Amino acid sequence: MEANAGSFARTDPWLEDNEFSETAKFINQILMEDNVDQSPFYDPLSLQVTENSFYQALNGNLPDSPNQHPLVHSPGGETTTATTSNHNIVLQQNFGQLKLPFPDSAFQSNPQALSQPPSITVSDGFSNWDFSTAELMPQNLFNVSDYDSQFRRGLEEASIFLPPQPNLVTAPYSNREQPHNAHAVKGRKNHERQEEEEGRSNKQSALSLADETDLSDAFDRTELLREEIVCICNEQSGGKAPPKKQVRKREKETVDLMNLLLLCAQSVNHNDIRTSNELLKKIRQHSSPIGNASQRLAHYFANGLEARLLGDATSAAGRLFLVMNSNRYTTAEFLQAYQVFLSVTPFIKFTYFFANKMIMEAAAKAETLHVIEFGILYGFQWPMLIKLLSNREGGPPKLRFTGIEFPQPGFRPTQKIEETGRHLANYCKRYNVPFEFNAIASKNWGTIQLEALKIEKNELVAVNSSRRLENVLDETYDVNSPRNAVLHLIRMINPDIFTHSISNASYSSPFFTSRFKEVLLHFSAIYDVCDTVIPRENEWRMMIERELFAREAMNVIACEGSQRIEMPETYKKWHIRHTRAGFKQLPLNEEIMAKCRSELREWYHRDFFLDEDSNWMLQGWKGRVLHASTCLVPA
Structure with missing residues (x-):
């Protein structure tokens, strides 16, 4: 039975009485608690980003993004007070005239903003943040030495990904002809527009991006968009408008939102504020959080690009996530939305099933099983294992559990981890499985001491991480890679067995343009999944797209440095890391693969696929691998 919008209510194998239904039962158990409707959703990743931003601000360590021009602040400063848990943290920064309120209506649509004049005003999510072009442009354009330095730095970054070809970007001025007043700048701009008009016949792409087959068709259509941008600029500057016939022809053209986003990312990367705003305005006119897959994707990606335009990407990230983590929805709402995604997609379900069956096989005769999980969060994976252990021949073993997570701000950093332990303990009582729980809250998982894990003799040790090691910083941030440090730990x-599941993507590059392309391709597939298997009007789908997917994409687009914590890698790169850390892979269990393939054929849309490569179980959509799982042992 295929899963589609018409059969949405039918496709819910989680509700059947089998091992796959245990996660749904576990979620329902949490939903039945008295305080779950009032409890705000706990997101340790957003809290981690916010805390990092505050720490850097308090220490005066707010480095500029490598491809953003720093704002020239006025001598005056403003004080922003942010409350996290039991602490009031006061940030003293020189924002000058830039005001950063955090309204309750943040991240709500504001269609009126579309009619505003060109400025860095965000029509969704940042509509009350006043960053007008009139305020920003004089500071950016007339600081000649800084502008020249930032322009050349961004140009060098983009040129790394270009094959040898004629220059696509002309420097704003040569070293011999630097403007010293507004008239010189205006003259230089007119000269640039003339050069752009003459260059149209060459059909050169406006994007300084790498040559990829996935985007080759999209690049072929960038010339039309480029012409539209030039015409807009000419109209605003008093130039000759294009003939009405050409305007009507362009209006009939289908807007390619992918191209618009790529062009906008290019402009943002080069700090071209005017062009970026015009492109964002056009994206807003053709995108919507309730539209089709590409419209929703463009809507949220525009949020990320606008956030990046606020200025310093590192400091903007903390303000951004402070707004996003404003407790706008409860744990109950998140759990209900999460159940919808679990029921109509096989990704998480098969990931859990694969890891649990491999651990169960390793612990077939163990008297004590000690599971150590890096990134436990709510512990959704483990009810299935508890059920399997309860049915084990000879009775269940004692289950010892160590849950590792980022700390919660305040005086009780392990509170949420302990709540997860309490939920798992209640589930173990249901199936008469002896249980013991150990909570560890740590900002740097690679520095955890072995003694803190409380490993005992004669127990089988299983280590697991499900799509969470990608939140650990890598060598692009620190030469002593924290990610490799966790693998060495x-x-x-x-361990007797190490089960590792990942999001298969490659948007961990330190270079913005390359990173943006990859995250766009990855989330295009994910939003297409939702558009195919969940009705567009479903409220839980909108929450999933806004609070899970958009939040991750925005972190990748808007943030730099330690604030960018979404850094997945492909399974082939993880294989290299595993090997260097001293692990070898176990062969895939054919019984597990056969069970997953059977479930896939029976319950899910035909465009989902399950494959294997080099002892990795691969899952994806329409030929694109999105998730991968493997099992390892010490070499």
Whole structure:
């Protein structure tokens, strides 16, 4: 039975009485608690980003993004007070005339903003943040030495990904002809527009992006968009408008939102504020959080680009996530939305099933099983394992559990982890499985001491991480890679089995343009999944897209440095890391693969697929691998 919008209510194998239904039962158990309707959703990743931003601000360490021009602040400063848990943290920054209120209506649509004049005013999510072009442009354009330095730095970054070809971008001025007043700048701009008009016949792409087959068709259509941008600029500057016939012809053209986003990312990367705003305005006119897949994707990606335009990407990230983590929805709402996504897609379900069956096989005769999970969050994976252990021949073993997560701000950093332990303990009582829980809250998982894990003799140790090691910083941020440090810690644990699941993507690049392309391709597939299997009007779908997917994409687009914590890698790169850390892969279990393939054929849309490569179980959509799982042991 295919899963589609018409059969949405039918496709819910989680509600059947089998091992796959345990996560749904576990979620329902949490939903039945008295305080779940009032409890705000706990997101340790957003809290981690916000805390990092505050820490850097308090220490005066707010480095500029490598491809953003720093704002020239006025001598005056403003004080922003942010409340997190039991602490009031006061940030003293020189924002000058730039005001950053955090209204309750943040992240709500504001269609009136579309009619505003060109400015960095965000029509969704940042509509009350006043960053007008009139305020920003004089500071940016007339600081000649800084502008020249930032322009050349961005140009060098983009040129890395270009094959040898004629220059697509002309420097704003040569070293011999630097403007010293407004008239010189205006003259230089007119000269640039003339050069752009003459260059149209060459059909050169306006994007300084790498040559990829996935985007080759999209690049072929960038010339039309480029002409539209030039015409807009000419009209605003008093130039000759295009003939009405050409305007009507362009209006009939279908807007390619992918191209618009790529062009906008290029402009943002080069700090071209005017062009970026015009492109964002056009994107807003053709995107919507309630439209089709591409319209929703463009809507949220525009949020990320606008956030990046606020200025310093590192400091903007903390303000951004402070707004996003404003407790606008409860744990109950998140759990209900999460259940919808679990029921209509196989990704998480098969990931859990694969890891649990491999652990169960390793612990077939163990008297004590010690599971150590890096990134436990709500513990959704483990009810299935508890059910399997309860039915084990000879009775269940004692289940010891160590849950590792980022700390919660305040005086009780392990509170949420302990709540997860309490939920799992209640579930173990249901199936008469002896249970013991150990909570560890740490900002840097690679520095956890072995003694804190409380490993005992004669127990089988299983280490698991499900799509969470990608939130650990890598060598692009720190030469002593924290990500490799975690793998070396796991090797020191010397586990009997290590199950690792990842999001298969490659948007961890330190270069913005390359990173933007990859995250756009990855989330295009994910939003297409939702558009195919969940009705557009479904409120839980909109929450999933806004609070899970859009939040991750915005972190990748808007943030730099330690604030960018979404850094997934492909399974082939993870294979190299595993090998260097001293692990080897186990062969895939054919019984597990056969069970997953059977479930896939029976319950899910035909465009989902399950494959295998080099002892990795691969899951994806329409030929694009989105998730991968493997099982390892010390070499």
